[in-house]
Amino acid sequence: MNDQPGRPGRKRSEESRLAIIAAAVELTLEVGYAGLTIEGIAARSGAGKQTIYRWWPSKADVLLDALVAKAELHIPVPDEGTYEADLRAFLGSTFALGSRPQVVDLLRALMAEAQIDSEFGERFREMFLRHRRDALGTVLDQARVRGDLPASPPPETAIDIVFGTLWYRILATRRDVDQQLIEELIALLTRRDR
Amino acid sequence: MNDQPGRPGRKRSEESRLAIIAAAVELTLEVGYAGLTIEGIAARSGAGKQTIYRWWPSKADVLLDALVAKAELHIPVPDEGTYEADLRAFLGSTFALGSRPQVVDLLRALMAEAQIDSEFGERFREMFLRHRRDALGTVLDQARVRGDLPASPPPETAIDIVFGTLWYRILATRRDVDQQLIEELIALLTRRDR
Amino acid sequence: MNDQPGRPGRKRSEESRLAIIAAAVELTLEVGYAGLTIEGIAARSGAGKQTIYRWWPSKADVLLDALVAKAELHIPVPDEGTYEADLRAFLGSTFALGSRPQVVDLLRALMAEAQIDSEFGERFREMFLRHRRDALGTVLDQARVRGDLPASPPPETAIDIVFGTLWYRILATRRDVDQQLIEELIALLTRRDR
Amino acid sequence: MNDQPGRPGRKRSEESRLAIIAAAVELTLEVGYAGLTIEGIAARSGAGKQTIYRWWPSKADVLLDALVAKAELHIPVPDEGTYEADLRAFLGSTFALGSRPQVVDLLRALMAEAQIDSEFGERFREMFLRHRRDALGTVLDQARVRGDLPASPPPETAIDIVFGTLWYRILATRRDVDQQLIEELIALLTRRDR
DNA sequence: GACTAAACGAGACGGTACGTCTTGTCTTTCG
DNA sequence: CGAAAGACAAGACGTACCGTCTCGTTTAGTC
Structure with a gap:
């Protein structure tokens, strides 16, 4: 993972991080936790699924961050x-x-x-x-x-x-x-x- | 549904009912609630999936009965x-x-x-x-x-x-x-x- | 099977036979052969599924009779x-x-x-x-x-x-x-x- | 669908495509067309069902390709x-x-x-x-x-x-x-x- | 008129496959 | 080299029918 500076490669995108958390919260309100999916979060936030899996172990952890x-x-x-x-x-x-x-x-x-x-x-x-x-x-x-x-x-x-x-x-x-x-x-x- | 008498058609099988409830409880202990599936209950109990769906709306309701x-x-x-x-x-x-x-x-x-x-x-x-x-x-x-x-x-x-x-x-x-x-x-x- | 006389028991119902054949033909026209099911024929004709299975080996045989x-x-x-x-x-x-x-x-x-x-x-x-x-x-x-x-x-x-x-x-x-x-x-x- | 180049995302797997077609033909010979199922093709070919549904509308279309x-x-x-x-x-x-x-x-x-x-x-x-x-x-x-x-x-x-x-x-x-x-x-x- | 036998409508049963959905992983291309 | 895109294997979902099996009922002979 590459969120601290001084390491090679592209940095973690703060924009994606916030968009993912916001999308997760919005979707929970709209379709309920049972209807919340990683795919849905990715689609809503404009992120790739892999980006979510890279930083959070489960959809619940995204919400916990929120x-x-x-x-x-x-x-x-x-x-x-x-x-x-x-x-x-x-x-x-x-x-x-x-x-x-x-x-x-x-x-x-x-x-x-x-x-x-x-x-x-x-x-x-x-x-x-x-x-x-x-x-x-x-x-x-x-x-x-x-x-x-x-x-x-x-x-x-x-x-x-x-x-x-x-x-x-x-x-x-x-x-x-x-x-x-x-x-x-x-x-x-x-x-x-x- | 045909569990009370006086109606045409085969009666609900008490044997299946008990086998399904028992299988659901056993599986919950073995693989946890997250790992519990209707398919698993059906396989373990020897029942068809439809028999479970006919009488219970969800896996949680089976456990509630138990x-x-x-x-x-x-x-x-x-x-x-x-x-x-x-x-x-x-x-x-x-x-x-x-x-x-x-x-x-x-x-x-x-x-x-x-x-x-x-x-x-x-x-x-x-x-x-x-x-x-x-x-x-x-x-x-x-x-x-x-x-x-x-x-x-x-x-x-x-x-x-x-x-x-x-x-x-x-x-x-x-x-x-x-x-x-x-x-x-x-x-x-x-x-x-x- | 009890369609010839001289044997005890209820006789085959000509009414059911005709209703089943008619239902099968109607349904084929309405929903196509692919959409034709024994359950559908039974429901449309008012017969029980067993009555169909008793006299015909498959839905195609019903149509063949027709x-x-x-x-x-x-x-x-x-x-x-x-x-x-x-x-x-x-x-x-x-x-x-x-x-x-x-x-x-x-x-x-x-x-x-x-x-x-x-x-x-x-x-x-x-x-x-x-x-x-x-x-x-x-x-x-x-x-x-x-x-x-x-x-x-x-x-x-x-x-x-x-x-x-x-x-x-x-x-x-x-x-x-x-x-x-x-x-x-x-x-x-x-x-x-x- | 992503089989032509110049687009992001993983390409269609030629290996899967061939395995699916081969499995479909084999199974038709072994169990007959009536016994051929998408699930069977998936199991035999090692593909997921979705991969078949993604590229062919029916089992017959797989055989048509073959x-x-x-x-x-x-x-x-x-x-x-x-x-x-x-x-x-x-x-x-x-x-x-x-x-x-x-x-x-x-x-x-x-x-x-x-x-x-x-x-x-x-x-x-x-x-x-x-x-x-x-x-x-x-x-x-x-x-x-x-x-x-x-x-x-x-x-x-x-x-x-x-x-x-x-x-x-x-x-x-x-x-x-x-x-x-x-x-x-x-x-x-x-x-x-x- | 009771008794037996078989067909009947109804509907639950164990199964199987359907077509869809989601998971978590694996490429591929772009920036 | 991270990120979006999207194909992949896997497997559960809930549904639809299959063909079979009770049920209780109805309709015939037969005693």
Whole structure:
């Protein structure tokens, strides 16, 4: 591969890369993930199939690149002073992301593909899910340092509960994540035992 | 279709039906859901492809039938006297089901397919997920009647949290559901505010 | 099979037999021989597939029955007094038959099937072609007895030439047999060497 | 399609083309035309089905290509000085071709298919039958120019008679074309009226 | 009038091939 | 030498029919 400079031969075409990612996203919206094909992406983007195969192992990876590009911008780790405020800020930005239907469609498709293709699953967890977990982990850490964090549940479980509930809404109930759910989660997690 | 009596024509073959379901499950374990094909199921089961297409709209529906047959047996709605005991009993049997790797593999594949094929998604929700939600809903209802149920979170949200967390473990972290997670969920949901 | 009397059981249904033959002919005209199927005949005629398979070995045999029923009526062996007149009468009635497009379509289909399915070919030759050859053979015999017949070509060859030319028009040139061709054949065959 | 140069993309594989034609001919001899399938040709030749569908509209067209390749070599237009000698030479080479059983089997199958599939029929007439008719037409023309040609029958009819008789032998009587038949045809056509 | 036998319409069955689609690879030509 | 173009082998798709096999029903003799 020839995307870094100083090597002989033609450089990777940034134009093609962007056209391929854009075509993949457009087609997913138009015909659904099931109807998305490498051939379709090539035709729409004006690229040759080989160019896609050269740089991505599967159509899901193209979409993952698209998602990562979009998502990168939207996970600031908040530091508002209290656990509750941080949590509200974090979930708020997650909610904002998750209320864009195109993004939700991508998420659902990629999570599905991750179940079916375990090598892609590895990449999806590493390149997308882990960043999210880490961000929430940092929020919890800040709270622990401040002494703001309830003793139970332990951080790992809290993370599972938060993301689990959000993902379950998307995957299983087809209801969107709403503000009320977020408040209930905050209430649950900031509550202290009697 | 000719499975009920009193109509002319040959009856549906129960033998084929069972052979097809069994073959589909076996193949899923052997080659994975991605490698599962209708042709493979037909070959393994000794059925013709048309026999499969006559009774099931997709390979996922065959597996759904297999899952429903397996799962039906394992959702008793417990009535142990207290919310906490009921919850523990319910999650315990869910845990037992979910610790069989073959079942978990089926669940992951079907949840994935439900994302990709929305008509199948409808059927999956209706024939599998809803039964589970209803069972837990009954548990919560019993607790409410007894006055055992905390004010927060509301039942619908509690259900989302429980199943969300369990599914998230399966889908996103690839760690099995364990006894500790169940206890932490019970603690979280039975806890009362100060 | 139970078409002769004196045996127990239901008799062959003449109604079905006729409906099947009629349906087969209609469908051949509508969708062509290539588009003709046993299932289609069954559906159109209101018969079950088994009823067709019980009495005919193939769809071509159904059409052969239809053809034999039609054709039987039209091969009188003429006896007009002279070879030339007999030949003209014989070819005239053959021409009349061959100018009905539905009949020609059947002939083409059955001759084709006879090439592809050699067992049907045997039956086609025996039940259709032979009758025609025999009729012309009788005409030639009458002429020989009268001393009317040219020495050359020998009768078998004359028969091949007559039917060959007629069939070739139908099969290879797609031009209909016309009166002019018939006259030229008569001229050729009744001519005597110098 | 990319068989002519100067265009991007991989060129048509001559190797595949020949393997497909060879496989089709072999299989026709082994299992008969009725048993010949595109899938069988693909399997035997090592080609993909798509490669066959890309270049030929039907299995009959593959065989037609095979026949044209074989037949091309064997229709010299003779010029022996007399009509009778030319005719004998022409029919002799036709006879030589027609006495190879593999060739006759191909001819029967293709003539049959031409009846059933009219678009193929068009191609068969254009690419095979017409060349033969033209060759004989040239022989007749030479004779006419020389003043060698009997007044009757007219050339078109003579052609129908010759090919009709030959084809009829192949299609309807299953007897091979033999030298005697050829002599009788020559006698008939070179004879002059009293 | 019950009993047996066979044909009937209906329709599911195991198969086979169809023609199409997509995959991932392999040339070929151009820039 | 990367990229677009497009042919290639492979193989699954979902459909259409094949010829066979139950089904329950109808129509004949036969007892």
